[in-house]
Amino acid sequence: MNNNKDRIKLAHGSGGGMMADLIQDVILRYLDAPELANLDDAAELVIPHNRIAFSTDTFVVKPIFFPGGDIGSLAVSGTVNDILMKGARPLFLSLGLVLEEGFLIHDLRTILQSIKQACDYAGVKVVTGDTKVVGKGDLDGICINTSGIGSILPGVDVSGSYAKTGDSVIVSGDIGAHGIAVMVKRNGLHLKGDIKSDAKPLTGEVLPLLERYADSIHVLRDPTRGGVAATLNEIADSSGVRIYLDESAIPVNDWVKSVCELLGFDPLYLPCEGRFLVFVDSSASVEVMSFMRDTCGCHDVSVIGTVEGESSGEVLLRTISGGVRILDMPVGELLPRIC
């Protein structure tokens, strides 16, 4: 039984005394960067190089706690990974909280603790923030925006529009676990197996790869909303190329396969929050894959496709049964509020 005092009130967003107490007693207990602690309207930061990556994401995942993570760890992972995908070392995050009146302060503490842990793991810090409170019924609990700044590594130049004929397409691990973990929890399914989201900051996987193989890497992308299928379609479209995907090479773990069969999902359309796609010169692909497995900890890394010529942007799937079909962009909405 939670008392009224354990819940967020409208006055926590007022700019007054109760808001100051919430910030001091709750938020700054977990987030302790000196830039944040002086509570100026903006943080003052020093950037090592003048070429930066800047990204933003708002997180509305439902439920907010799911196997393998919560909205806090997800909010850090999502923005950190977007910065990494631009070839940059993530440095600084902002944190914008919107809370519904009545939200449990205990849950907020749990989420802030997750944010802190994910930041420590990713090597970033929250340097500026904002907290708003809306009335009961005006929001489903909480939403979190994180924006982030990273320093682009010298010599690195990657973009979704740089895929080239002859590139190999590598995925860093098994796909779809984030989508399934959230859906299983949302639908109250009780299944055997170690079902958990793949969500995590990819700093440890991506930075060593970039430092070693900057010249060979053309595209980095994390297959979040819309999964591998949507992400590859975007890349094919931006780069004006045709991508062939080999279904048999795509790593999918057993419980993701089982739940997909049960619920009628295709793993290629499920979001990942701790996986990434790399397009490299095919001459470097074996070496890059070994490096990713042995040095970056990507145990299930796999070459899953190739870029085979220019086009208006097509993704073709060689199926396990031997046929070839077009892998389209998803059209409707399979998985609302998955991130």
Add this chain to the structure above:
Amino acid sequence: MNNNKDRIKLAHGSGGGMMADLIQDVILRYLDAPELANLDDAAELVIPHNRIAFSTDTFVVKPIFFPGGDIGSLAVSGTVNDILMKGARPLFLSLGLVLEEGFLIHDLRTILQSIKQACDYAGVKVVTGDTKVVGKGDLDGICINTSGIGSILPGVDVSGSYAKTGDSVIVSGDIGAHGIAVMVKRNGLHLKGDIKSDAKPLTGEVLPLLERYADSIHVLRDPTRGGVAATLNEIADSSGVRIYLDESAIPVNDWVKSVCELLGFDPLYLPCEGRFLVFVDSSASVEVMSFMRDTCGCHDVSVIGTVEGESSGEVLLRTISGGVRILDMPVGELLPRIC
């Protein structure tokens, strides 16, 4: 009468084809920075100096359209002004939209048009973004996060903790209009007079001032949530000083006064979104005030107080009737969802 096709659907947030259409046909029609158009996960930017300001704010104002602005122009002004208050030239914004299923696409277009106009006025551009859609009932229409990056002007060093004994406190114009404009609209009041929010980007007011008087300015702050009272209390607290405020010098326009009397508000606690407070050496205050009036367009600029000694952080008000009282932080919530 609006058709179903004129409204946001869950699939607009899916990462699939409908989302790509919304971004291309609606969002990019108004926001056309090349950094945004390539739709990578993060924008690649070049910063002129390596000392930057970074800020974030989420906007939940209700109603979303109010006299003098809307949630879009407010979202730009709020973050641009927070960057200016750190002594920085605002350069880049991110835009995080969260939309409720059923939100009118026509309203989204109006808001995007406001965002574009405010960005042009402020000299900034939206370089990265994110759009999420949540189910009907999970959000009250729309919320917008903007985060921003600015380049701190050489030689400028301002902070809420730099107020010094002997400083003069200047306000750039009449206070409280944003709070009253939103409340009047929210409550459906029909009043005479040109009632409108003061919300605007302060680039044109603040940058010339900083370029000319960097050495004399110690604190810059915009009195948003909690108004002048909360902002001065924060500064007094951070700087460990006592601030005396002269009530008779505080500019409040007639219709703000009238509505305050009608509804029982104190203008000192009302948020402004287009005003700022400056703490300067008292020896420079007359010259700075003239410059603000004549060059920066601050017609109602006024010296409203002084810093008179160290303390644990007090704000004292010399009232019009001649008494002195403590001006406290606001405690409860007068004005939920005001920004």
